[in-house]
Amino acid sequence: MSTALELERVDTPREERESVVVRFAGDSGDGMQLTGGQFTLATALAGNDLATFPDFPAEIRAPIGTTYGVSAFQINFGGRTIKTAGDAPDVLVAMNPAALKVNIGDLREGGLVVVDSGTFNERNLIKAGFAGNPLEDSSLDPFRKIEIDISKLTLQALKESGLNKKESLRCKNLWTLGLVYWLFGRDRQATVDWLNEKFAKRQDLADANIAALNAGHAFGETAEMPDGITAYIVPPADIAPGHYRNITGFEAMAWGLAAGSILSKRPLMFASYPITPASTLLHVLATMKEFGITTFQAEDEIAAVCAAIGASFAGSIGITSSSGPGVALKGEGIGLAITTELPLIIVNSQRAGPSTGMPTKTEQSDLYQSVYGRNADAPLVVLSSRSPSDCFEVAIEAVRLALKYMTPVILLTDGYIANAAEPWQIPDIDTLAPMPVELRTDPEGFHPSLRDAETLARTWAIPGTPGLEHRIGGIEKDYNSGHISYDPENHQLMTDTRAGKINGIANDIPAQSVEAGPDEGPLAVVGWGSTYGPISRAVNNLRDEGINVSHIHIRHIWPLPSNLGDLLGRFDKVLVPEMNNGQLLTVLRSEYLVPAEGLNKVSGQPFKIGEIEQAIRERVEN
Amino acid sequence: MNVVPEKLTAKDFTTDQEVRWCPGCGDYAILKSVLGVLPEINVPRENIVFVSGIGCAARFPYYVKTYGFHSIHGRAPAFATGIKLANPELDVWVVAGDGDSLSIGGNHLLHLLRRNVDVQFLLFNNEIYGLTKGQNSPTSRKGTRTPSTPMGSLASPVSACVFALGAGARFVARTVDTMQKHLPPVLMRAHDHTGTSFVEIIQNCIVYNDGVFDYFTDKSAAAENQIHVEHGAPLLFGSDGNKGLRVDPTTLDLEVIVVGENGVIENDVLIHNETNRTLAGLLSRMEPPDFPKAMGVIYCDPAPTYDTELHARVSAARVDDMEATFNDRLRKGHTWTV
Numbered sequence: 001m002s003t004a005l006e007l008e009r010v011d012t013p014r015e016e017r018e019s020v021v022v023r024f025a026g027d028s029g030d031g032m033q034l035t036g037g038q039f040t041l042a043t044a045l046a047g048n049d050l051a052t053f054p055d056f057p058a059e060i061r062a063p064i065g066t067t068y069g070v071s072a073f074q075i076n077f078g079g080r081t082i083k084t085a086g087d088a089p090d091v092l093v094a095m096n097p098a099a100l101k102v103n104i105g106d107l108r109e110g111g112l113v114v115v116d117s118g119t120f121n122e123r124n125l126i127k128a129g130f131a132g133n134p135l136e137d138s139s140l141d142p143f144r145k146i147e148i149d150i151s152k153l154t155l156q157a158l159k160e161s162g163l164n165k166k167e168s169l170r171c172k173n174l175w176t177l178g179l180v181y182w183l184f185g186r187d188r189q190a191t192v193d194w195l196n197e198k199f200a201k202r203q204d205l206a207d208a209n210i211a212a213l214n215a216g217h218a219f220g221e222t223a224e225m226p227d228g229i230t231a232y233i234v235p236p237a238d239i240a241p242g243h244y245r246n247i248t249g250f251e252a253m254a255w256g257l258a259a260g261s262i263l264s265k266r267p268l269m270f271a272s273y274p275i276t277p278a279s280t281l282l283h284v285l286a287t288m289k290e291f292g293i294t295t296f297q298a299e300d301e302i303a304a305v306c307a308a309i310g311a312s313f314a315g316s317i318g319i320t321s322s323s324g325p326g327v328a329l330k331g332e333g334i335g336l337a338i339t340t341e342l343p344l345i346i347v348n349s350q351r352a353g354p355s356t357g358m359p360t361k362t363e364q365s366d367l368y369q370s371v372y373g374r375n376a377d378a379p380l381v382v383l384s385s386r387s388p389s390d391c392f393e394v395a396i397e398a399v400r401l402a403l404k405y406m407t408p409v410i411l412l413t414d415g416y417i418a419n420a421a422e423p424w425q426i427p428d429i430d431t432l433a434p435m436p437v438e439l440r441t442d443p444e445g446f447h448p449s450l451r452d453a454e455t456l457a458r459t460w461a462i463p464g465t466p467g468l469e470h471r472i473g474g475i476e477k478d479y480n481s482g483h484i485s486y487d488p489e490n491h492q493l494m495t496d497t498r499a500g501k502i503n504g505i506a507n508d509i510p511a512q513s514v515e516a517g518p519d520e521g522p523l524a525v526v527g528w529g530s531t532y533g534p535i536s537r538a539v540n541n542l543r544d545e546g547i548n549v550s551h552i553h554i555r556h557i558w559p560l561p562s563n564l565g566d567l568l569g570r571f572d573k574v575l576v577p578e579m580n581n582g583q584l585l586t587v588l589r590s591e592y593l594v595p596a597e598g599l600n601k602v603s604g605q606p607f608k609i610g611e612i613e614q615a616i617r618e619r620v621e622n
Numbered sequence: 623m624n625v626v627p628e629k630l631t632a633k634d635f636t637t638d639q640e641v642r643w644c645p646g647c648g649d650y651a652i653l654k655s656v657l658g659v660l661p662e663i664n665v666p667r668e669n670i671v672f673v674s675g676i677g678c679a680a681r682f683p684y685y686v687k688t689y690g691f692h693s694i695h696g697r698a699p700a701f702a703t704g705i706k707l708a709n710p711e712l713d714v715w716v717v718a719g720d721g722d723s724l725s726i727g728g729n730h731l732l733h734l735l736r737r738n739v740d741v742q743f744l745l746f747n748n749e750i751y752g753l754t755k756g757q758n759s760p761t762s763r764k765g766t767r768t769p770s771t772p773m774g775s776l777a778s779p780v781s782a783c784v785f786a787l788g789a790g791a792r793f794v795a796r797t798v799d800t801m802q803k804h805l806p807p808v809l810m811r812a813h814d815h816t817g818t819s820f821v822e823i824i825q826n827c828i829v830y831n832d833g834v835f836d837y838f839t840d841k842s843a844a845a846e847n848q849i850h851v852e853h854g855a856p857l858l859f860g861s862d863g864n865k866g867l868r869v870d871p872t873t874l875d876l877e878v879i880v881v882g883e884n885g886v887i888e889n890d891v892l893i894h895n896e897t898n899r900t901l902a903g904l905l906s907r908m909e910p911p912d913f914p915k916a917m918g919v920i921y922c923d924p925a926p927t928y929d930t931e932l933h934a935r936v937s938a939a940r941v942d943d944m945e946a947t948f949n950d951r952l953r954k955g956h957t958w959t960v
Contacts, residue, residue, distance in 0.1 A: 041956050190956060245957040255952065262944045269708050289939035290947055294707050294932060299733040303700035306693065306730075310673070310704025313691055314712065318704065336694050426957065429948045463689040463705070463712050466668040471637075471683050473692025474676075483639065484684065 014185065014233040019078025021086030022180065025103045026095030027064055028056065028071040031173040036073025038177060038194065042186040043077045044246055044423050047236030050077035051533065052421045053085035053606075056360060065127040070102045079235040084533035085420060087608040091183070093176060095119065095150075097128035104140075112144045112229070114179070116172065118151030144228050148219070150175055157215035161208040171212035178216025183231050188213055240425065247424040249388040249417040253347065254284040256395025258291045259427075261317055263396065264403055264435040269311035270319045271296040271304040275326045276359040277415040278349040282321065301326040305333035305346070312342040313472070315439070315462035317399060321347035324366045325355065327410075331374050334408050338378045338498065340472045341458035343402035350414040352604045361604030362416035364529045365580035370410040371558045371587065377495050379502040381405070382558040384412040386532035389424040391417065394555065400435050405505060406457040412557070414579075416606050417530045443467030449482035455508075456501035505559050512561035516540055517550030520570035523619055526596070528554045528584055531577050531607055538612035549616050554584070565592040573619055575599055577612055630667065632657040637687045643678060648799035648825035652746065653685055655805040656715075660686070663813050665713045673702045675727060677719035678753050679746040679825075696727025699734035702741045706929040713813075714741040721751050724760040724780055735789035737928035738817040742809075745782050745820070746799075748827035749834055756830035768830075783906035783920060786820040787899070793819040794902060794921040798839050799826060804850070804917065811919050817927050838915045849914040851905060853896040853922070856888060859914045866891030867913075869904075876904045878913060897923040 022039070026032045033054055040052050055072040062069030076086030088108040094100035096119040107113060120135055134140055135147055154175045158168040174195075181188055192210050199206035220231070247255075261268035270293065272282040286295040294316075298304035301322055308318030320330065327348050337344040350366045352358035366373075370382045381401050385394040391413060398409045440446060440461040448470040450459040461468040470482065478485035479493050516539050517524075527535045532553050539551040552567065554560065568574055568588065574596035576585045582598040589596055599615045601607055635657050643649045660670065670688035674680035676695035683690030689712075693701045698716045705714055716734075723731045723745050734743065750768070751757040758768045758775040761782060765774035786794050793815040797808045805823070812819035824835050838847035849859035849867070857867040858881075868890055870877040879886045895901060902921035908914060941947045 045956075045958050047960065194956075239960045241960050243953065243957055243959050245952070245955065255948075258948065262948060267708070269704065271704060271707075289936050290941045290951075291944050292936060292940045294936050296703070296707055296932075298700065298703075299729055302697060303703075303730055303733070306697040306700035307704030307707065309693075310691070310701035311708035312704075313701070314671075314705045314708035316708040318708075332694050333697070340691075426952050429945050462709075463671050464669055464709060466666070469668055469688050469690075471672075471690035471692065473683070473690075474694055475692065 013230055015230045016233050016235065017078075018080055018234070019076060019082065020091065020184070020232060020234055021074065021076045021089045022091040022093070023072055023074040023089040023103060023106070024093045024176075025070055025072040025099035026173070027098065028062055028069045029064065030071070030095045031170070032071045032073050032095070035173045035177050036075060038191045039180060039186070040075055040246060040421060041190050041194075042181060042188070043075065043184075044244065045190055046186060047239070048077040048079065048234055049082040049237035049239055050075055050423060051082050051085045052076075053416065054419050065096060065098055065124050067098045067102050067128055070099050072099070072103060077234060079237050081237065082422075083537045084606070084609065087610055091180075093180060095172065095176065097124045097130055097134070100134060101128045101130060104143075107143055109142050110144065112146065113140060114146045114148070114176070116150035116176070117147045118149035144226070146226065146229060148179075153215065153219065154212050157211055158208050161211060162204055163208050167205075168208065171209050174209045174212040175216035178213040178218075179220045181213075182217045182220030185231065185233055188217060239423070242425040244423045244425055246421050247389055248419060248421045249385065249391045249413055250280040250284055250419070252389050252391035252424065253281055253385070253395050253413065253418070254288065256392040257285070257319060257345070257399065258288055258293060259392070259429055259432060260396045260399025260435070261291060261293065262429060263432055264317070264399060264437050266403065266437055267316045268293045268319060269296065269308060269316040270294070270321070271298050271307040271311070272321045273298050273301045273304045273326060275301075275323050277351060277418055278321050278323045278326070278347070280418065281347060281349070301329035302333060305330035305344075309333060309337050309340075309342055309344055312337070312344055313340075313463070315460075315464075317343055317345065317403065319345040319347065321349065323349050323351045323359070324353050324369060327366065327369060328373070334380070335374050335376065335378050336474050337408045338374075338380055339474055339476070341406040343406055344408040345398050345402050345411060346408060347411045347413065349418045350412060352602070358604045360415065362414045362530070362606060363579050363602060363604065364412070364414055364531070365583065365602065366412065367528075367557065367580065367583035367587070370412060377499065379499050380407055380558070381409040381502060381505060382412065383409060384529040384555060384557050385417055386529060386553060386555065388417055388420050388422050390532075392424075392427070396432070401505060403435065403437050404457060404508075405455055405501060406460060407502065412529060414530050439465070440468060441465055446470075447482045448472055449477055449479060451497075456497060456504060503559050506562040509556045509559075509561060511563045512552060512554065512567055514567070515551040515553050517543060517548070519550070519567060521548050521550055522571070523548070523573045523575060523616065524550045524552050524568065524571040525575045525577065525612070525616065526552045526554065526568070526584070526588065527577055528557060531579065534607040534609045534612050535577060537609045538616060541609070542613060542616055547616070547620055549620060557584070557587075560591060565594075568592055568594045568596070573597070575615060575619060577601070577607060577615065579606070630661040632661060635660045635667070635687050637685055639684045641685055642681060644829050646828040647678070648748065648827070649679060649682070649746065651799040651802065652744070652805070652823055652825060653682065655802060655809060656686065659806050659809045659813070660688075662810065663713070669711060670713045670715070671705055672715050672717060673698045673705065674717045675722040676753070677722045677751075679717050679719040680722060682717040696722055696725070697730060698722070699727065699730035699743070703734060703737070703739050703929075706739050706741060707932060710740070710929045710933045716741055716743045718743070718745055719752070720745065720747045720749060720761040720782065721759045724782065724785065728760070731785075732789045735786055735791045735818050735820065738790070738792055738925055739929050740816055740818070740927040742812045742819045743821065745822050746825040747782055747822050748825045748831055749779070750827050750831035752827050752830055781907065782822040783820075784903070787903055787906060787921060791820045791921070792817045792923050792925050793919070794906060795820070795919045796822045796824070796906075796915070796917050798824040798835070798917070800839065801917070808918065811922070815922055815924060817924055838910050847910040847914050848917050849908075851894045851896075851916055851918040851920060853894055853919065855894055856891040857894050858891060868892050876908065876913065896921055899923065
């Protein structure tokens with residue numbers, strides 16, 4: 001079994017950095033996601049805080065060497081708290097001309113670009129759309145560059161491996177990873193262990209990949225680097241003591257839903273239809289059967305929500321998930337869950353739209369759809385998650401509210417949060433509050449429209465319970481008996497009751513707090529969902545400069561926290577950055593009549609910290 | 623807890639709700655049969671669930687004193703699937719009209735059948751949209767004049783039983799609303815079958831499509847235009863009981879023969895084998911006047927059900943101490959301590 005080579009250490013001069021952003025980019029077959037994943041792990045083990053973001057093409061296997069086949073993975077890590085995957089990369093690793101072409105525009109001026117010069121042949125340059133060779137002209141002059149024929153060096157390193165040329169070249173990414181490990185002083189052992197485990201049945205492949213990793217690292221240790229190129233050191237961050245792991249938004253969501261099921265002692269039934277980027281949640285939950293979780297890939301979006309509602313009727317927590325277009329199809333089913341007052345959770349991994357839009361690109365433009373997007377007066381609960389690890393807590397909150405209030409809950413996440421990863425302090429489920437559910441068993445005085453006087457939640461009587469046989473459905477129900485009713489006054493009463501039940505939840509959720517800054521003042525920046533990272537960093541940066549600005553981040557989108565109106569009224573200006581054309585903005589304006597203004601970005605890309613900083617400066621300096 | 627209940631009667635399954643079908647609707651007769659069968663199936667009332675979509679037929683659950691879910695148009699199979707996945711012990715009956723199950727819900731019926739979810743699926747086929755006031759349905763014959771097709775409908779109808787077999791149904795039967803001696807035993811067979819039991823019930827809409835089935839349901843026409851299939855019995859019909867079916871080797875299709883004519887003897891007549899999928903396909907396609915309409919259990923060949931197999935997987939994997947497993951699994955793999 002191969003191990004990390006213990007080479008004679010050259011005393012590399014290392015430059016200390018508080019935080020660094022690295023982007024790995026290559027062809028979709030180059031293994032960039034895997035390379036990024038391993039670098040993330042080594043970085044976490046080195047004690048840095050971090051955040052990552054994968055950016056992969058919609059095409060599964062786009063033609064090799066084309067710009068639309070470029071796959072990238074970005075990581076921001078540092079010795080301070082890291083809140084986003086970073087604005088502009090400090091280091092770009094480009095495995096071919098197309099990767100350079102797509103990504104070089106994002107690299108910070110003076111940043112470091114590492115290229116595999118072995119791939120810069122005429123054919124690849126033409127495919128990438130370069131007129132000349134950027135390694136030979138002046139186009140890379142604003143940057144520092146390390147030009148290495150990684151292809152050739154990988155083949156040399158694997159001469160004795162027994163692999164053919166094609167197989168050997170597939171180890172290029174590990175060679176490159178070895179070099180980047182050297183650049184940041186990372187330990188290779190975790191990756192070596194991972195390779196040995198991954199290729200347990202093909203020791204030759206494990207050995208070859210480890211040899212490539214070691215060769216890339218050795219190259220950094222021994223080769224003479226061009227002028228101006230130094231290795232870096234990023235000191236460990238001040239992180240709260242505890243036991244950590246990396247977690248993506250999807251994983252955190254799945255674990256949160258499972259925790260909700262365990263804490264409420266109700267089985268979880270997850271029914272879903274494949275759609276990018278939401279499908280991963282189905283994949284993760286399908287591996288969690290030990291918690292009694294049933295997963296069902298339905299024939300379409302409508303069947304998925306209906307099967308989930310059927311499961312809720314039968315006593316499970318019915319959950320479905322999708323992205324905007326799929327949630328649109330589920331609308332009628334959601335309305336039925338509202339009127340039959342059954343628990344239901346709809347996870348929406350938002351993506352750029354309308355219609356098919358840009359499925360792999362992120363947006364937060366389904367807020368209107370969530371709050372308002374059904375026929376008739378059909379209120380429900382809307383929650384949003386702000387970061388990958390936050391999905392865990394929000395998922396538990398969704399289960400709590402769905403069960404306690406017998407209502408559908410839409411849980412908004414997005415393609416960015418769902419696929420991004422960050423370190424997560426592993427929770428202990430024994431310390432989380434139980435959420436017991438009381439099922440009706442007493443036939444005395446029972447009818448299906450009975451509701452709790454305080455929460456207004458309808459009683460839950462599940463099939464299999466003797467004496468409680470009853471019928472429910474989409475037709476309006478009599479308030480006092482549950483029988484179908486066309487009575488005008490009853491319809492008014494039921495409509496008011498459904499609205500009152502949801503509005504009352506405002507008293508059962510935490511009051512809106514202020515993330516940073518005072519709870520009154522010249523300017524509040526109000527966000528929701530995945531804008532948390534850039535807003536938080538921007539506000540904190542400017543507060544460090546002495547600018548008086550506050551950050552408010554809303555988790556409960558509907559109903560809104562009961563103190564939010566008062567809180568917003570205490571600021572002179574309210575700025576609402578959103579990755580949409582102003583959806584929370586209009587909700588806040590219509591609910592509270594506050595003169596809020598929007599900062600809107602609909603490009604399929606998250607906000608950069610600098611964009612928010614600039615918008616804040618414009619408002620406090622005028 | 624499976625305590626054998628006291629013997630119930632149809633009255634015990636009757637709700638206090640006023641039945642709101644048109645006077646003379648075939649649904650009344652079907653309801654009567656179902657209410658008569660439910661006390662016979664030996665399932666505690668609380669374990670029975672009726673699920674429906676939208677349409678005249680879909681009002682059915684309100685009139686049966688079990689658990690019931692009147693859902694949305696076309697989606698009853700999906701609700702039924704969710705109910706069975708949550709609790710496979712429940713005895714689930716789906717009631718749906720022809721528009722509900724073959725138009726808006728055609729996709730769901732297809733997948734219910736191919737998954738073989740253990741439910742009874744009763745398709746009330748009246749070849750018309752009743753609740754929306756008389757438009758043509760997916761089973762309406764070509765040329766049917768309705769408010770939406772004043773010059774006659776253009777599309778060919780879908781045959782419910784042929785569709786079901788094509789979708790992979792393991793139980794296919796056909797009966798008629800007014801055949802009160804035939805309908806209950808077919809329902810019993812459907813209930814006894816494990817898997818999706820698909821039953822097409824020919825049902826007369828007295829308001830928008832009255833008499834459209836008379837050519838084979840009317841007393842004067844029934845003997846010549848219906849064949850009552852029974853597993854192991856010869857496929858005989860006709861007022862004299864001497865007409866039979868056999869396979870014509872030149873067309874690979876069925877042909878009608880007459881015992882005693884042209885040297886045909888009773889041994890020439892095919893014996894019904896309800897496990898024979900090919901025969902089921904031939905029988906379910908038959909239409910008067912060339913052939914009699916097949917009634918009874920056309921196909922029955924049980925196979926594992928989706929709900930049972932999925933539930934077995936979850937049950938086998940489920941752990942007793944979920945909290946400990948939860949904490950353990952989260953701490954597996956690459957973790958670190960600060």
